[in-house]
Amino acid sequence: MEFAVESGARSMEKGIEVRKNQTLICTPLMADTADQLVELMYKAKAKGADIVEIRLDHLKSFNPRFDVPKLMKECPLPTLFTYRPVWEGGRYDGDEISRFEVLRLAMELGADHIDIELKAAHEFNKFMNGYKSERCKLIVSSHNYECTPSVEELGDLVARIQAAGADIVKFATTALDITDAARVFQITIHCQVPIIAMVMGERGLIARVLCPKFGGYLTFGTLEAGKVSAPGQPTIEQLVDLYNFRLIDHDTKVFGIIGKPVGHSKSPKLYNRAFKAVGFNGVYVHLFVDDVPKFLKTYSSPDFCGFSCTIPHKEAALKCCDEVDPVAKNIGAVNNIIRKPNGKLFGCNTDYVGAISSIEDALRGSHNGGNGFSSPLAGKLFVVIGAGGAGRAIAYGAKEKGARVVIANRTYDRARELAEIVGAQALTLSDLHNFHPETGMILANTTSIGMQPKVDETPISKETLRYYQLVFDAVYTPKITRLLQEAAEMGAKIVTGVEMLIGQAYTQYENFTGLPAPKQLFKETMED
Ligand code: NAP
Numbered sequence: 001m002e003f004a005v006e007s008g009a010r011s012m013e014k015g016i017e018v019r020k021n022q023t024l025i026c027t028p029l030m031a032d033t034a035d036q037l038v039e040l041m042y043k044a045k046a047k048g049a050d051i052v053e054i055r056l057d058h059l060k061s062f063n064p065r066f067d068v069p070k071l072m073k074e075c076p077l078p079t080l081f082t083y084r085p086v087w088e089g090g091r092y093d094g095d096e097i098s099r100f101e102v103l104r105l106a107m108e109l110g111a112d113h114i115d116i117e118l119k120a121a122h123e124f125n126k127f128m129n130g131y132k133s134e135r136c137k138l139i140v141s142s143h144n145y146e147c148t149p150s151v152e153e154l155g156d157l158v159a160r161i162q163a164a165g166a167d168i169v170k171f172a173t174t175a176l177d178i179t180d181a182a183r184v185f186q187i188t189i190h191c192q193v194p195i196i197a198m199v200m201g202e203r204g205l206i207a208r209v210l211c212p213k214f215g216g217y218l219t220f221g222t223l224e225a226g227k228v229s230a231p232g233q234p235t236i237e238q239l240v241d242l243y244n245f246r247l248i249d250h251d252t253k254v255f256g257i258i259g260k261p262v263g264h265s266k267s268p269k270l271y272n273r274a275f276k277a278v279g280f281n282g283v284y285v286h287l288f289v290d291d292v293p294k295f296l297k298t299y300s301s302p303d304f305c306g307f308s309c310t311i312p313h314k315e316a317a318l319k320c321c322d323e324v325d326p327v328a329k330n331i332g333a334v335n336n337i338i339r340k341p342n343g344k345l346f347g348c349n350t351d352y353v354g355a356i357s358s359i360e361d362a363l364r365g366s367h368n369g370g371n372g373f374s375s376p377l378a379g380k381l382f383v384v385i386g387a388g389g390a391g392r393a394i395a396y397g398a399k400e401k402g403a404r405v406v407i408a409n410r411t412y413d414r415a416r417e418l419a420e421i422v423g424a425q426a427l428t429l430s431d432l433h434n435f436h437p438e439t440g441m442i443l444a445n446t447t448s449i450g451m452q453p454k455v456d457e458t459p460i461s462k463e464t465l466r467y468y469q470l471v472f473d474a475v476y477t478p479k480i481t482r483l484l485q486e487a488a489e490m491g492a493k494i495v496t497g498v499e500m501l502i503g504q505a506y507t508q509y510e511n512f513t514g515l516p517a518p519k520q521l522f523k524e525t526m527e528d
Contacts, residue, residue: 020249021212024050025221025239026080028229030058034067038074043223045076047236051112051218055229056083056102057092064102072109080113080139081106088117089143089230096120100127107136113168118142118157121164139196140166143230148173148180148199154187162193168217170196172230175204178289179298188214200231202263203288206256208234210285212248213303219245244272248283254303255512256287258295258317259310263288267308270505270525274518282513292316296337296345306512307337314389321347327400330421331393336508348511351390352397354503358495359442359472360401365493378402381438383468385429385459386446387414390474394444395422403442408432410447432460436467443487444472450481462486473497502526 027049029040037054044052054071056062072079083099084090092099103114103124114136116124121140132138140161149157154171161169169191175181181199184207188197194217199207211219221236222228239245257267263286271284282305289295292313309317314333318324321334325348328334334347356377363376382403384395391407395418399405405424409415412428419426427435449459455478465471471487476497484494506517 017246019246021246023212023216023245023248024218025236025245026051026053026218027221027223027236028053028055028233029223030055030227030229032058032060034059034062034070037071040223041075041077044236047223048240049077049221049236051078051080053080053082053115053220053229055090056081057085057090064105068102068105069109072106072111078112079106080115081111082115084115085117085120088119088141089145096123097127100124104128104131107131107133111136113137113139115139115141115170118161118164121161121166125165137167137194138165139168139170140164141170141172141196144171144173145200146174147176148183148204151183151186154183158187158191158195166193168194168196170198172198172200173204175199175201175207175232177291177294178203178206178287179294180204181207181210182298185210185214188216191215198230202232203290204232205234206285206287208232209239209243209245209283210248210254212245213250213252213254213283215250221245242268242272243283243285244276247276247281249281251281252303253282253305254285254299255282255306255308256285257308257310258287258289258292258313260289260312262286262310265310267505269528270522271509271512273525274509274521275513277518277521278513278515280513280515289313293320296320300343302339302341302343305339306508308508309335309337318347321345323347325349327352327396331396333389333393335504336511338511349393350504350507350511351500352393353507354505355390355394355444355472355474355495355500356397356401357507358499358503359444359470362470362493362495363442375401377442380404381406381441383408383432383435383441383443384424384446385409385432385444385449386474387411387418388446391446392418394446394474395424398442398444399423406435408435429459433464436464439467440469441467442470442472443468443492444474445481445483446474448475450483451475452477456482458482458486462490465490465492468492470495472500474500476501498526 027044029052031037086093184197196217208219220233221239222233257265268284275282318334322344323346328349331349336348336350338346380403382398383406384391385408387409399422407415407419407424408427410429415426449457465487470493472495473481473483474497475481479496479498488494509517
């Protein structure tokens, strides 16, 4: 089987999808009947699969003499035949000789690959008695549903698979921690024969996505989310469209979002679209991390260049950095880590940058515009509602810009604690309604009041909003909250939580790439 790997420029000219690696996307197909399998083969081809794995053990009605030739004849893609027994995680529970006969038939009829389990390889080779089709590659596989062994044990496993006559080595292990994938990368990169090395489970996702970077033979991409043949398989679309799988090569820089949970994050879409649009050789992945220090220590090579951090790791991330931006240090949380050329980790907090710069932009757009150097927030009375993570970041950011900060919180003690650290005044939420020592103030809601589904709630009366020149809301679902709606009605400028979200992403993108963020593209992606 051969695939053309085009140079970027040549492919662009011809309007062909650029492909920078030879790693195949293999779609596992499971169905009750051979006719249904044929239907799925065409769907896999339409979605962009390179090869299909035909899982014979899932067929409910199966007549090998009739069905195998049919599947072979009608398949529009190269094939991999697997007839997995129950004892290796499959569904076949018949005798071994009948199973071997089916695999031999597939080979005789022109299958591109057949898969045999390491535990059965010796018996299978005896059964084949030296017969081997020129065209067909023998994959010898081993599955570990409990853990990922040490590098030494994996190396030994690969040697045993090779000794069993494999043209292609395959093993799949289970990730108990994301660092398990690092051992699999080490084996993949040093393997002398083609290798399929997968790590199952959400914590193993990077082994599936980064497979072309380390030279893996194929990765599995499913037709639909959740319809997997092994835990943690992404869909073909996720591989191709979300992670730009075809563009990953040995030199691709790796970025990602560290969180737990993390699968819901839309950040990979935002950054990978931008990387592709500007031709930056990077990939941004979901990183399901349990232990931040262990993760950063394990993935310490220069290729793992930068990370975003989300709940619950922002405090732990701060402790792992060699150098921390002073504002992030004061806030007590890092949401962006960059690996510097000397290998040191630099941590900063872009959450506040996103909010504060959006507020500054909105103020500059008004008659109150600054001189381009000092912040339009300097000297302003800046009221922050909330004393949680976002409140802390915005209070520090405003203070840094020279504003006079007031913190109002439901739990007064938390407001007071934060006010003492920042150098601000503390209020209760109820005080807020009568708090209007001057006009032209700035208000920032950093609580979840007004967030879906409780969209009718608001933290302050409409009447009081007349004293504010600008109102910001960190809530971004809905984009226009009741607070913002009423603020606009009272004549205030408004800044939405979506602007904060995009603003912090611009800064992270620039930190990651050293390039200006494609702002229009970011906005379009967010609107999507
Ligand atoms: P957090 O650390 O849990 O803090 C929550 C804050 O909201 C606390 O001050 C809490 O007061 C207050 N609060 C919660 N429910 C309340 C209620 N019913 N009435 C009055 N006060 C209430 O959360 P966070 O991480 O700061 O996030 C807060 C909000 O900001 C969330 O809606 C989040 O989605 C949003 N956010 C947006 C962005 C963005 O990019 N737009 C970024 C980060 C966060 P107590 O101290 O009294 O509990």
